[in-house]
Amino acid sequence: MSALAAFFVRPAPHVAPELIGATLMVNGVGGVIVETEAYQSDDPAAHSFRGPTPRNKAMFGPPAHAYVYRSYGIHWCLNFVCMPGSAVLIRAVAPTVGLEDMVARRGSAAPRALCSGPGRLTQAMGVDLSMDGAPLDAPPFALTLAVDTKPLLTGPRIGISKAVELPWRFGLAGSEFLSRRF
Helix, strand or coil, rough: CCCCHHHHCCCCHHHHHHHHCCEEEEEEEEEEEEEEEEEECCCHHHHHHCCCCCCCCCCCCCCEEEEEEEEEEEEEEEEECCCCCCEHHHHHHEEEHHHHHHHHHEEEEHHHHHCCCCHHHHHHHHHCCHHHHEEEECEEEECCCCCCCCCEEECCCCCCCCCCCCEEEEEEECCCCCCCCC
């Protein structure tokens, strides 16, 4: 098992805060992860709660792989698979590389608007369904874990109606790129 896979073979609520400060690249475009949310198989808000389906198949696959799905029929969301049935939603990235590509994809030059939210970041970084199930340690992905701990904010997840009380949303304290204030 690779070191990256070993990092992900843990409960999503343990992995999610440790992804803050990691660098995520997709086809050479990306930045620093500043906001995440955890979901696991016994969580009624998780796509995996009722078991495997064609849509959530990647959540039950190997760790350190992408789970990509369309949210509300509008935009893609990128998750990192942890233990079977669990994943971490990547909510926001501070854009650092490939800004011209991001601006072209998003139609906005405001740096804060490029990747502050799961739909915005997938659009800016060119993530789509073709990447569902892809390993995070091979192209088109490159993930470099943070080497030091970052000051974190913790709070309830956003946009769900079940298990809202779980404090499984994590963000980089002081980041201007968060999708919403904590």
